[in-house]
Amino acid sequence: MSPVQTMPPRSYHIGKDDLGADILEVAMGPHHPSTHGVFRMDLKLDGETVVDLKPVFGYLHRNHEKIAEDITYPMSMPFTDRLDYLCGMTNNWAYALSAEKLIEIKVPERAEYIRVIVAELTRLVNHCLLIGFFVNDLGALGTPLLYALREREKILDLFEVLSGARMMVNYIRFGGVRCDPPDGWLKECQRIVDAFPAFLDEYETLLTENEIIIARAQNVGVVTREEAINFSLTGPMLRASGVNYDIRKVDRYGIYDRFDFKVPIGGHGDCYDRFMVRMLEMRQSVKILKQAIRDLPEGEIMGKAPKIFRPAPGEAYGRIEAPKGELGFYLISDGTPIPYRFKVRPPSFVNLTALRHMCLGHKVADAVIILGSIDIVLGEVDR
């Protein structure tokens, strides 16, 4: 057995216990029901306490970046759907935003509104599904996840009418969106958005006051404000630690400055706060959706995009607030229709940096829910 490695930033001193037990090494994953896919954690356990943790990646490394450096800019769009496969729309938008920085394309008003609508719907899908998975890891097998799936199907139906596909939407284009919503889509969207708060109320009654969730999630996996910034955490993870940083508010990309919404902030940085921040964010998304549907103007949906997308040599980094955090695309053009460098800055991959730090000193069962509260999707972690 190798000795316990105590590495920065935080070290735990494990006294020898009475039985003189050794440190146990456990490989959790890649086939494990609570690692959310093909992710592996190499744990070192003293009894049940985690004394070291090493995340192992790459079981879903699909070479998205290498493939994208072989094909033209518009052809990469469907591949971005498959990065974070719960949130195709926001991935599309992040890529379109970066490409629109390479070639200045003015996005028409209507397209911007449609983008906001689909992005916020995506946030609803992601958050309500993630909370289902999270409490599933806590032991609430099935019920909350089934409720979340039921609501998800309603929103996926909207996406299917709009774009043709349920998950791999491939809907947003450089300079706009692919097609106009068909007749009746907005009405249906309005109906679903109006009915969503009732579901949220029910979901909150089911979960937020539950003593088991409180006991299991509070004070588990704490990240302080300074640590969160130092670890480059983004999205709900960061805001649960008390940092008021939402790219929708900071960058004001698209037309987010026109909407009135608040950014929920947590106070403790534990798993329960991360869960609650997501709950509250869904309410804010509903608020944005109501405003966007109300204000959606008539007009064009595509800007004046060049027929062959051939940017001048240069580089661009565009980022948006995806449901999981900051999703960025770093593109380098060498003047050809094919990107020279195509780099994805995936939020859940970077958020995993803090995993070891959060799990040290906790029980192995807590490591499961800490991983659940990070909200990872392996398609994005490994690309």
Next chain:
Amino acid sequence: MSLIGKGILKGMGVTAKNFFQSYYRKERLPTVEYPEEKATINQFSRNFPFLLYDGDDPVDGMRCTACTLCERACPPQCIYIIKDKDENGKAILSPRIFDIDTSVCMSCQLCVEVCPYEAIRMDSAFELSNENRFEGLLLNREELLKPNAYYHEIHPLEARETDDRMAAKAALAEAKKKARQKRARLAAKNKPPPGLKKTPPTRKKPPQREKSE
């Protein structure tokens, strides 16, 4: 500290409500009994591409001209086209081989967007599971060709728009052709010097001339 277990009881209330209401409220019981009931697809759903033909004969009425634009635009490169040749070995505007490998296709619809002849469209058929890897999943030209009526059946709105667009295009082409003929006739009458004949007509001219006469 309030009563311990209150939160759990509240949660159980929610599940009980869901359980009892599932007997009489549709939104609590959304199950679609798929093989007996119709699947949840709608007229905008897409799955795999197919080729359209007009008229009765699939090969004669094929809209595809083997321009290979879709082949080039396909991100996973699952389309394979070989142009047809006539007896003299000259290439003609239709594909002899048009294969789509559905085991690779990512249903992205980029081929539909680039096609200038409205020849390729997305099918919404999904019951394609197969025990046969190579024969079952590699679709050839004959399997891909479907009549326009089928398109109207699965995507009525889109098909109508396509037909309107094609009709408008055909009308424009017809008008252009007529104008060209008329011009030729006029030219034959006036016998202009041969140099003028070659000047290409600008795009807006034909309808104007028609009006003036």
Next chain:
Amino acid sequence: MNSPDLSDQKAVDLSPEGTAKAGVILSSLVWIYNWSRSNSVWPLLFGWACCAIEMIGTAGSRHDIARFGAEVFRPSPRQSDLMIVSGTVTKKMAPQVVRIYNQMPEPKYVIAMGACAISGGPFKQGYNVLKGIDRYIPVDVYLPGCPPRPEALLHSLMTLQKQIKRQKSLGRTITNPAYGEGRRIYPVPELRGDDLFPPFNPEVWTPPAKNPNVEDGCPAGRKSV
């Protein structure tokens, strides 16, 4: 490695003449046996990639895979009958997939769900992507789509059920205990250098004959930069 007699595709003839030939009691026993087995296929609870989300969606209340008796997703391969390979299998993951398959008891089935599991799909040109899981383990049903919708997964399950109902053999699968000698175990590929070794398992997969349609010098297509 002796595999049990599972590949017999001949249907049990339930017409009077057929039953007379096979014996009424035995053939109805086969029928009852196959019927009950096909309606309690327990899949392995494991998601690879995007298709896994649709697989979970199929287990949800809208599509409700429980109507087919397949709602019991077992996290342990030793308790499951069906492996739904739901997503891209990378080269790094392939040894683990074969190992999980080896741990499953007989009779075991595999559904390759989605383009990536069948052939590598859109990512097949990547350096780390295996071009189809059928190179290492036998696949019973191929389900194309990227990702296939939940109804398509249900359809593939029905295809599998039909396949199970067609099976004639009764004795071997009953007499063989789950961990008996009849269990199909395939060698686990190794990661050697930049690639997997061997590139495929000749026991389950051999490269098919050259596609007659393919001609040399296809005009279009990208060249790597």
Next chain:
Amino acid sequence: MAAIDHKGVIRQFPELEWEASSGSLILSPEKVDEVVSWLKEDPAYRLDYLSCVSGVDYLEKEVKTRVRNEAGKMVFKTSLSPEKMEVVYHFYSMEKKTGPFILKQRVLSRENPVVTSLTPHYGGAELMEREVYDLFGIRFTGHPDLRRILMWEGFQHYPMRKDYVPPNDYEYEPTPHGDVLERARERREELEGQSP
């Protein structure tokens, strides 16, 4: 979001190069610690958040630039751009809500590129730098745990480099094109040669 003015850092470190075309600060690996800790602490910058670390690989290649010759005419001039590797850091300031500020560590060697790790300053750099090491082979001095991350241990090359040739595994391709067609044919011949 407000962009960050680079003049202050140039005033503090006059020897640093500012690449105007990409709007980034070029650093040699020796200066990194000093400059980054200054940028992190300086009240005008306060770059407390490291957003993205990316590696870029440039092969040696000819570039054509349009220049004005003595006669005043625009002509194409070919020059050789040297092979180089870059690690690009995108910084933001969460405190001042400004950004991005781009910093590039440039090494003019593809054989043995070594740069300085930012992990001591930014914990978030740990996994991202490991990824750059795994895919590009750029080594980071001062990194606590520099191992392969996406590929397996024992993988021999660095796959995201521009000259990487992936292993040929095209046993059967129903719809091959271009390169794939050629490689599939090569592979088939190889396999046929193996079988008796």
